[in-house]
Amino acid sequence: MDKQYQAKDIEEKVYQSWKEGGLFNPDNLSEGKKGSFSIATPPPNVTGALHMGHALNFTIQDTLIRWKRMQGFKTLLLPGTDHAGIATQNVVEKKLKKEGQTRFDLGRDKFIEKVWEWKKEYGGMILKQIESLGVSCDWSRTRFTMDDNYTEAVHQSFLHYYNKGLVYRGKRAVNWCPRCQTSLSDLELEYKEEKGKLWFIKYKLKNKNEYIKVATTRPETMLGDTAVAVNPKDKRYKKLVGETIILPIVNREIPIVADEFVDLEFGTGAVKVTPAHDMGDYQISQRHKLEVMQVIDENGRMNNVPSTYQGLKAKEAREKVVAELDSLGVLEKVVDYTHQVPKCYRCNTTIEVIPSWQWFVKMDKLAKLSIAAVEKKKIVFTAKRWEKGYFAWLENIQDWCISRQIWWGHRLPVWFCQTKKEAHFVSLKAPKKCSICGQCQPKQSEDVFDTWFSSALWPFATLGWPKKTKDLKQFYPTDMIITARDIINLWVVRMIFSSLELLKQVPFKKIVIHATIMAKDGRRMSKSLGTGINPMDLIERYGADATRFGLSWQVTELQDIRFGEENMMAGKKFCNKIWNASRFVMQQLGNEKFDLATKPKPVTKEDKKILSALAKTIKKVNNNMAKFYFGAAIQEIYHFFWHQFCDLYIEEAKNQIREAKSAENTKKILIYVLATSLKILHPCMPFITEEIYQSLPLKKKKSLIIEKWPE
């Protein structure tokens, strides 16, 4: 054995042996008394490579699943990837752009072919990286959200919602990304602070020489105003409610309405209402039956406006509108104003609100189901503090816009009649004839589902739903979901209500939200900030065990981890320590084979001390693991192994072995403590422990994967 531990030589070989052993597959595990334990791993997008967040997430999941497996559970850690609609489409579009093409040059079918090619090439990359981290997923059950049978699940769930009246199609104001050319849900927006201006405009009352002043950050939208709103409690405007206004520039007549939504304190207390291009205004318009007048089109250009503005980009129109208002003498003042501007979470383009035909999931019933499940503790957040946000979001929820106008994704199984406009029906297979007019050749909807609509089915669709499979029976509901906080609403909540509605069961019993890794300066780790660190580099330089050690070391209940590479360095040193302590022990033992089943008896004071310290350590590790305090668990073992076992006992053992009467018993204790330490280290540091364990002179020996966890 080499004096130094060489992670690289060992990891690939050991992982290969695990794969050949097939023990990541629960079908090959014996049916113990403990039953099954399953986790569906959060599927990474096929767009990318493993980042630190993934590395931590998978380390935690694997540590837990290995611990459970050793305890005798029939464990399943199910891997897979997400097609990630917009994200992947954008990546492929970017690639095309380099070749001087757009997706429109190719057309829908050819483009989708390109995306599949891309997926084939890069989609599996991230799974390989997860392997190199040592994660014990059952690769035979790997799933992709656009597998044929997964698509069936997506269709079935839509059909279910449709039949139950839980989805509807409507023309409503939605968030629209002018670059991606698609609608987005509220959760897919990211707000960024921008310096803008607040324009104060005077609107003249009809037949009176009076004005009402409004404040706006987007004067160009005034062309689409259909009302001015004031708060009903506002004394200043009480007598103006019901009056009519002549909208400047277009000289249209619009009413003044009273609505609670208006804040008395802000601006002038009077709001111009542009239902087509503002979510809040849209809701006012619904309450007061106001006209929705679209003046900005899908490309972010002015439309349906006086010819001087027609076709201008919104921003260009803004300057012109302001200039014209000024020349009309109705621009009162302009002040600097900083506000939050919504951006597309995939391409960072400023979002426009525009009215369009979309599909929505009705959320009131589903939200209630989700709230009840957590209130009744059918699902438990292991850190209670996340509940508050969960409830808050569900209590104020809007209907979920699930249709997207992109090409990559599950196409809606909706068919439009060609004779009767807007008439449509749902059919999972291409219909032979139109079930509305019975004559035409119906056309399938161009829309695809929101990518989160399909990921919402992940824990059960991966197990075979809607078919009643053996896997579903055995592994569903899953035991827990382990993920980062940023997708609680985006993903976790949606899995919960999907499962409650479609399967009448919870999708998992526990929600474990783990820390987020930040850069050392406390900022988010991201490529664009240049603060990202590639976990594959860490594995390359320190080895997978050391990387896992370094990550786990810092896992506490805390929400943030400021990443320090020193922890991986410490992990590497620790590997070396384990390696050399094991070398020493084996040098002492010779060829005799030991039986671990019988605990050695302590003879000397030191024997007693190390055995009781080991027992204590096991207890503490169990407690910490059960509470998901992985950092505390690994620190306990680290301390025990390095300082109590190596520094004290091994040193003493050298003396004890020199004396004939204590030599034999000391050797028994040495190998017992070493082997047991390897077992409790295995969930966190699987490679090195397995490698060493297999070379120990033991009578009965299995892979550490399924060795019995010490009690």
Place this chain on the structure above:
RNA sequence: GGGCAUUUGGCGCAGGGGUUAGCGCAUUCGCUUCACAUGCGAAAGGCCAGAGGUUCGAAUCCUCUAAUGCCCACCA
């Protein structure tokens, strides 16, 4: 605007109503035939963010303040 967190030696973090507040890394000094220099032994380094309160006693509980981070929100 609301919510959730964080603030402990140079850096990254544990801990937690009561004799000397811990760990990793870094630092200083001394050790190399006999598992490991990715090592061993020793040492230095902190008025536990600030203010007030509860208590016999607080770094630990409570209140407020300040910085920082994250999430949520239809203030135009």
